[in-house]
Amino acid sequence: MPTTVDKIRRALEKRDGIAEEEMRPLADSFKVEVQAVNQRLDEAVMLLRKGLRSEAIQRVEMTPNTLEKAAELEFPEWDEWNEILQFLAIPLPPKLNVDYVAQINEAIIDSLPLEALLRRHRRLAIAKAPLSVRLRTLRQIARVDPANSVWGDDVETWEKIRLQQIDSELRQALEREDSRQLYLLNEELTSDQWRVKPSSRLIEQSQFAAEAHVRQNMERELGLIAPQLAEAFENRDEATARSLRTQWQASRSHYSIEVPASLQTQVMPTLRWLEDLDRQSMMESERSIAVDRLESCLDGNHSPEEIQDAYEQATRFGEPVPDALAARMQTLADEPVKRAKKKWTLIAAAAGLLVIVGAVTAYSLIASARQAKQRDDYVRQMEGFVSENRYDEALSFFESVRANAPEVTSLPKMVALHSQAQKAVESETKREERFETLLVQANSDDPALIDESLIPQLEELAKTDGERARIDDIRKRKQSYMDSQAVAQSDEMIEKIGEYWTTFGELQSRGNTNANRTALEQLRTSVIRLSNSYPLRSDAATTKQEQLRSSLTATIDQMKRTMQAERQLADALDSLSAARSLEQYADRLRELSTRTVADSDFIEFDTVIDEEDHWGNVDRTNEWLERLSQRLENGVTSGEATELVESAELLRNRVAPNPVFDAMPKFSDSMEEIRRRNSILSETFNVFQKHPLRELVTLPAEGQDFLITKTYAEDNADRMKRSGGLGVMVVSSSTGTVRNRGFDGPLDDIKNEPMASVNWLIAQQNARAIDFASLWEQTFLRLVVEVMTQRPDLDARVKEWMIFRLLDGATRGSERLAAAIPQTMAMLNRRADTFNRWYEPRPFNGKLPTEVESTIRAELGTAYPRFKAPLSDYSKVAASRLSWIGFLTKTEGNQISYHLRNELPEVDGSIFVAAPSRDNAVETSLNKIGELNQGHVQLTSNPVDLIGGRPLFLFPN
Structure with missing residues (x-):
C-alpha cells in the first residue's frame, strides 16, 4: 500500500499539472503523520532526560516503529513540495524533529553491548586516535557501565588532560585566526558531556570566535547566492531564480541569525518579483479552474443562475473567457430574443398582407408612403449616429435635415435623438472640464503635495490615451517620491x-x-x-x-x-529549610507535592518522597558513630571489638558505599586484630608459663653461672654447703634436661634468677589486663623497657629471649607496631641462635649487647609516643557526624543547584545524598555529589544522583 510520501512523489511527477484538490489532502495527511511521530519523539526524549534510556528506546520501538516512520517521512523533494504548497496557498505541514531523531539514535548507539564499545576503545588506543575521539567512546562506556567507577575516574582524568589540550589549541587557533577550529572547539566545550567543568574563560573565548565563524559562513553562503538572484532577476530567468530562492531560504533557516542589510537589499527585488509571479500564477490557476467550471456548467444540465454565477467567476480576473465559451454564452442569451423576433415576424407578415390589400384598393396612398419612407430614412440615419456615439455628426445631420425637411425634425423620435446627442456632447464637455479641474487639484510641482486620493477619480473620468498618460505621469512622480520617503523612513x-x-x-x-x-x-x-x-x-x-x-x-x-x-519557590524553599527534622521535611514535601508549585519541577517529588526510608539509614550511621565514640573513649576490649565488627557489618549491609567506612578503610581489620589479641596474649604468656626458665635458679660456681631447678636446689641445699667434690644436676639443653657435673664444695648461695623475673613477667598478664586491652602496644613496650632496666640480676641472654618473646607477641597483635620496629625484630631474629642457648654456663653479664640495646632503645623510643592513642584516627571519625545541611533543587533551566538550611558550615568536607542502591545486596547508597571547600560548594556533574529535593549530608574531612 503506497505511503503518503509515495503519493506526494507521484503527484509531483504528474505531467498534466498539480491541482490544489489533490495536494491539500496530502498535506493534511502528512501533517497528521509528522505530528504523531514528533509526539512520540517528544515522549522518548523526555524519558532520556530523566535518565530512563531503556524506556525511551522501548517507546520509539513500539509499533509503528518511530524511527522507521521518521525515515519514511524524510524525502529529498521536501523543498520542491513546500514551494508548490506555498504557490497553492496551502498551509505548510510541520517539519520532522530531526534533532530528537539524532538524540534517540545516539541513545540506541549508547545502549549497544559494552563489548562493542570496549573493542572500539581498544582500536582507538592502538591507532593512537586523538584524545577528543577516544574521550567520546570512554564517556559512552561510562554511561553503559555506570556500576564500574573506574570508567568515571578515567573520564575525569582524560577530561583534565583534554582541557589542557583545548587551552593550547585555542591559543593556536586564535593566532592563526582559524575560525573553523575555534567553532569546533566551542562545540566541544559547550557540550553537556563534561564531568570536569571547563573554565568560563575557555568557553567565552571560543564562543565569541564560534559566533564569528557562523556569521562568516552565513555571509559567505548568502554572498554567493545574492548576486545570482539579482542576475536571474535582470534576465527574468524564473526557473533559476526559484531554485536560488530555495537555497537562500534554506541557508537562512540553517543559521537562524539576522541577514546583513546589504545582502537583504540586494535580493529584495528578486524576492518581490517571485512573489508577484506566484500571485499571478495563483490567479491564472484560479481562473483556469473557474473557466473549467463554466465549461462544465454549459455542458451539464445546470440552471441559468448557476451558469451565470460560473460566468461571473470566470470573468472576475479582468480577462475575457475563451471565444468558444463566449459564443455559447451569447447563443444562450439570444434564444429568448430569437423566439420573440419570430413571433413578431409572423405578425408583421399578416400586417403586410393587409397593407398590400390596402395598396391595391387605395393607390392614392402610395405618395404618402414614399414620404413616410424618406422620414424613416432620416430617423434611421440619426439613430445610427447616436447609437455609434457619433454625437457631433448627429447634431450636424440634424441641422441639415432641418434645412431640407423641417417637418422631419419636428418628429418626436428626431427630437428625442437630437436631445440625446446634445446631452451627450454637453456631458463630454463637462467630463473634460471636470477632468482638467481634478488634474490641476491632484498635480503639483512638489511631489510631496500630489494628492493620490484623486487619481482613482481621474482614472474613472479618463477616456483617451493622452489623458491616461497624464495620470500615469502624476502617479509615477508620486510613487518615486514615496519610494524615496519609504527608504528614508525605513x-x-x-x-x-x-x-x-x-x-x-x-x-x-x-x-x-x-x-x-x-x-x-x-x-x-x-x-x-x-x-x-x-x-x-x-x-x-x-x-x-x-x-x-x-x-x-x-x-x-x-x-x-x-x-x-x-x-x-521562595515560599516553598523557606518552608523546607525551616523543617526541624527530616521527618518534618518529608511531611512538607508531601504537602508541597499537591500544590501548583510542584509544576515548576524544582523538586522531583514523586522520586524523593519515596526515599524517606533511606534518610533513616543516615541516622543509623550516626548512631553507630556515637556507639563507636563511646567505646573508643575507654579503650576497646576484645568483646567490644566483636560487637563493633558485627554492628559495622550490619550497617554495611544496609548502607554502601558509606563515607564512614571509607574514612576508616582498615577498621574491620583493626577490630579483628583486637579480637585476636586475647588469644595472642594468652599464647605469648603461655610460652613463659610453660618454659623451663620458670623453675630455674642460678648457681654461681667456678666463675660461671649454672642453671638448676629450684626444687633440686632446695632439696640439696645442705649438701651443696659441704666441702669436697660434689655432683650437681645442671640444665644442659633448651628443653630443660639436666646432666651431672662435678664441683668442689662448698658452693655459693643460689640466686633466684631467672625464675623470679619469669614469674614476675607472668604476673603482669593479669595485673595489666586492662592496659593490654586498651593500650596493647604501649603496654608491651613498657614491659620490654622494664625487663631491660629493672631486672639487673637477670642474665643478658635470658633478657634478650624474654624481649624477643614479648615483642613477637606484641607485633602479631599489631601490624602498626610491626611496621614501627622492623630493625629490632630483624636483629632479634638474627640473634635467635645466640639467646636460645640461654642454658649454657657463662660468667654473669646482665647488660645487653650494645648493638641490641641501642637498636631497641632507638626504635622503641620512637614508636612509644606514636601509640599513645592507637585508635586516634578512628576517634576523629567517630567524633564526626553526617549532618543535614540542605537539599538539592532545580533551576528554571533544569540545572541542578542546592539550597542550604542555614549558613555554610565552618568545616570542610564531602557532600553526600542517600539514594536507593543500585546493588540489590544493600538498601542505601551514600553517594558523594560534591565538596565543601573553604566555604564554597562544588557539585559534581554526574546527573544520576543529582535529583531535586534530595537532602544533602556533610561529612567532615
Whole structure:
C-alpha cells in the first residue's frame, strides 16, 4: 500500500499539472503523520532526560516503529513540495524533529553491548586516535557501565588532560585566526558531556570566535547566492531564480541569525518579483479552474443562475473567457430574443398582407408612403449616429435635415435623438472640464503635495490615451517620491529599532524586578507606536519591529511567570529549610507535592518522597558513630571489638558505599586484630608459663653461672654447703634436661634468677589486663623497657629471649607496631641462635649487647609516643557526624543547584545524598555529589544522583 510520501512523489511527477484538490489532502495527511511521530519523539526524549534510556528506546520501538516512520517521512523533494504548497496557498505541514531523531539514535548507539564499545576503545588506543575521539567512546562506556567507577575516574582524568589540550589549541587557533577550529572547539566545550567543568574563560573565548565563524559562513553562503538572484532577476530567468530562492531560504533557516542589510537589499527585488509571479500564477490557476467550471456548467444540465454565477467567476480576473465559451454564452442569451423576433415576424407578415390589400384598393396612398419612407430614412440615419456615439455628426445631420425637411425634425423620435446627442456632447464637455479641474487639484510641482486620493477619480473620468498618460505621469512622480520617503523612513525606523534592541538588552540583564518589568512594558509601547511615526516603512522594517515586539512580549510574559514562580519557590524553599527534622521535611514535601508549585519541577517529588526510608539509614550511621565514640573513649576490649565488627557489618549491609567506612578503610581489620589479641596474649604468656626458665635458679660456681631447678636446689641445699667434690644436676639443653657435673664444695648461695623475673613477667598478664586491652602496644613496650632496666640480676641472654618473646607477641597483635620496629625484630631474629642457648654456663653479664640495646632503645623510643592513642584516627571519625545541611533543587533551566538550611558550615568536607542502591545486596547508597571547600560548594556533574529535593549530608574531612 503506497505511503503518503509515495503519493506526494507521484503527484509531483504528474505531467498534466498539480491541482490544489489533490495536494491539500496530502498535506493534511502528512501533517497528521509528522505530528504523531514528533509526539512520540517528544515522549522518548523526555524519558532520556530523566535518565530512563531503556524506556525511551522501548517507546520509539513500539509499533509503528518511530524511527522507521521518521525515515519514511524524510524525502529529498521536501523543498520542491513546500514551494508548490506555498504557490497553492496551502498551509505548510510541520517539519520532522530531526534533532530528537539524532538524540534517540545516539541513545540506541549508547545502549549497544559494552563489548562493542570496549573493542572500539581498544582500536582507538592502538591507532593512537586523538584524545577528543577516544574521550567520546570512554564517556559512552561510562554511561553503559555506570556500576564500574573506574570508567568515571578515567573520564575525569582524560577530561583534565583534554582541557589542557583545548587551552593550547585555542591559543593556536586564535593566532592563526582559524575560525573553523575555534567553532569546533566551542562545540566541544559547550557540550553537556563534561564531568570536569571547563573554565568560563575557555568557553567565552571560543564562543565569541564560534559566533564569528557562523556569521562568516552565513555571509559567505548568502554572498554567493545574492548576486545570482539579482542576475536571474535582470534576465527574468524564473526557473533559476526559484531554485536560488530555495537555497537562500534554506541557508537562512540553517543559521537562524539576522541577514546583513546589504545582502537583504540586494535580493529584495528578486524576492518581490517571485512573489508577484506566484500571485499571478495563483490567479491564472484560479481562473483556469473557474473557466473549467463554466465549461462544465454549459455542458451539464445546470440552471441559468448557476451558469451565470460560473460566468461571473470566470470573468472576475479582468480577462475575457475563451471565444468558444463566449459564443455559447451569447447563443444562450439570444434564444429568448430569437423566439420573440419570430413571433413578431409572423405578425408583421399578416400586417403586410393587409397593407398590400390596402395598396391595391387605395393607390392614392402610395405618395404618402414614399414620404413616410424618406422620414424613416432620416430617423434611421440619426439613430445610427447616436447609437455609434457619433454625437457631433448627429447634431450636424440634424441641422441639415432641418434645412431640407423641417417637418422631419419636428418628429418626436428626431427630437428625442437630437436631445440625446446634445446631452451627450454637453456631458463630454463637462467630463473634460471636470477632468482638467481634478488634474490641476491632484498635480503639483512638489511631489510631496500630489494628492493620490484623486487619481482613482481621474482614472474613472479618463477616456483617451493622452489623458491616461497624464495620470500615469502624476502617479509615477508620486510613487518615486514615496519610494524615496519609504527608504528614508525605513532606515530611520530600523536605526530606532536598533537603539531599542540595545535598551532591551540592558533591561534584560537587570533581572526580574517590578521596576524592570515596567520599563520593558514602556519600551514595548514605544516599539508599537513606531508604526504611527513611520507610515511609509518597508516590510523589512515592519518585520524587525514585529521581531522586537514579539521578543519584548515573550520576555515580559516570561518575567511575569518567573516572578510568580520565584515567589512560590521562595515560599516553598523557606518552608523546607525551616523543617526541624527530616521527618518534618518529608511531611512538607508531601504537602508541597499537591500544590501548583510542584509544576515548576524544582523538586522531583514523586522520586524523593519515596526515599524517606533511606534518610533513616543516615541516622543509623550516626548512631553507630556515637556507639563507636563511646567505646573508643575507654579503650576497646576484645568483646567490644566483636560487637563493633558485627554492628559495622550490619550497617554495611544496609548502607554502601558509606563515607564512614571509607574514612576508616582498615577498621574491620583493626577490630579483628583486637579480637585476636586475647588469644595472642594468652599464647605469648603461655610460652613463659610453660618454659623451663620458670623453675630455674642460678648457681654461681667456678666463675660461671649454672642453671638448676629450684626444687633440686632446695632439696640439696645442705649438701651443696659441704666441702669436697660434689655432683650437681645442671640444665644442659633448651628443653630443660639436666646432666651431672662435678664441683668442689662448698658452693655459693643460689640466686633466684631467672625464675623470679619469669614469674614476675607472668604476673603482669593479669595485673595489666586492662592496659593490654586498651593500650596493647604501649603496654608491651613498657614491659620490654622494664625487663631491660629493672631486672639487673637477670642474665643478658635470658633478657634478650624474654624481649624477643614479648615483642613477637606484641607485633602479631599489631601490624602498626610491626611496621614501627622492623630493625629490632630483624636483629632479634638474627640473634635467635645466640639467646636460645640461654642454658649454657657463662660468667654473669646482665647488660645487653650494645648493638641490641641501642637498636631497641632507638626504635622503641620512637614508636612509644606514636601509640599513645592507637585508635586516634578512628576517634576523629567517630567524633564526626553526617549532618543535614540542605537539599538539592532545580533551576528554571533544569540545572541542578542546592539550597542550604542555614549558613555554610565552618568545616570542610564531602557532600553526600542517600539514594536507593543500585546493588540489590544493600538498601542505601551514600553517594558523594560534591565538596565543601573553604566555604564554597562544588557539585559534581554526574546527573544520576543529582535529583531535586534530595537532602544533602556533610561529612567532615
